[in-house]
Amino acid sequence: xxxxxxxxxxxxxxxxxxxxxxxxxxxxxxxxxxxxxxxxxxxxxxxxxxxxxxxxxxxxxxxxxxxxxxxxxxxxxxxxxxxxxxxxxxxxxxxxxxxxxxxxxxxxxxxxxxxxxxxxxxxxxxxxxxxxxxxxxxxxxxxxxxxxxxxxxxxxxxxxxxxxxxxxxxxxxxxxxxxxxxxxxxxxxxxxxxxxxxxxxxxxxxxxxxxxxx
Numbered sequence: 623x624x625x626x627x628x629x630x631x632x633x634x635x636x637x638x639x640x641x642x643x644x645x646x647x648x649x650x651x652x653x654x655x656x657x658x659x660x661x662x663x664x665x666x667x668x669x670x671x672x673x674x675x676x677x678x679x680x681x682x683x684x685x686x687x688x689x690x691x692x693x694x695x696x697x698x699x700x701x702x703x704x705x706x707x708x709x710x711x712x713x714x715x716x717x718x719x720x721x722x723x724x725x726x727x728x729x730x731x732x733x734x735x736x737x738x739x740x741x742x743x744x745x746x747x748x749x750x751x752x753x754x755x756x757x758x759x760x761x762x763x764x765x766x767x768x769x770x771x772x773x774x775x776x777x778x779x780x781x782x783x784x785x786x787x788x789x790x791x792x793x794x795x796x797x798x799x800x801x802x803x804x805x806x807x808x809x810x811x812x813x814x815x816x817x818x819x820x821x822x823x824x825x826x827x828x829x830x831x832x833x834x835x836x
Contacts, residue, residue, distance in 0.1 A: 633707070633781045635676045637699035640706035640759045643671070645689045645696065659688030672757055673708060707762050707780070711753035717779060718751065721772035724795045726802060735771055736764070743767060793819035793826075800826035 646656050657667055661684060669675045677685070679693075686693040699706070722732050729751055737744035746764045765779040777784055778791040 632676075632783070634699075636673065636707040636709060637762075638677060638682075638697060639671055639673065639708040641699035642677075642685055642689075642696060643708065643759055644706055645691060649689055651689070656685070656688055660684040671708070673710060706759050707765075708757050708759045709750075709782075711750060711755060711758045714779065714782060715751050715753065717782065718747070718768055720792075720795060721768065721774060721778075724798050725772055732768065732771065736767060739767065789819045790822075793822040797822045797826040797829075800829040804829045 646653070651659075653667070656662075657664060660667075660681075662681075670677050670681065682696050683693045686696045689696065718732075719729070722729055725731070733744045733748055736747055743761065743764050746760055747768065750758055750760060750764075762780060766776045769776040769779050774791050774794065775787055777787045781787065
């Protein structure tokens, strides 16, 4: 059976891309030097580094040779002291701002919270929110802490291609908005149990006084 079209980059794929970046910088190589050593064209590399297509095992071996490390080190981002992820900047920044709004807060409130934990984390979040490039490399811990601050599952930011997590989380955020508009107090969504996204949206519509869905 033939393989279907390549979908959005997985969490692992994004980590590997960021790991290649990390190892390249650690070795003091420019991108051009890495490509020359690995025998890759610029367009081929950019399609992988830009998350349009994934690296294959031959790529990982060539990159490892160019970097002077083992293929296992390239392919095992978990071995790094901090786990970096290359992510698309605009859609992820939009999600972060959606979470900030759901808290009735401003970007500065989130950045102050992160700075109180580690100024480097705040700098990383600031880089995401102000990014003018298509992708950025972030420490996964930043995304996890933002999700925790906003009381949503970490996967909403860390594994943002998971459609089920996205649907449920955005339904929860709709309910949060409706509660705020109705003057209700905050709710911790873990208390909502296994309510479906449709049920959460129905509650939100009820709070807004809207008609039931047909």
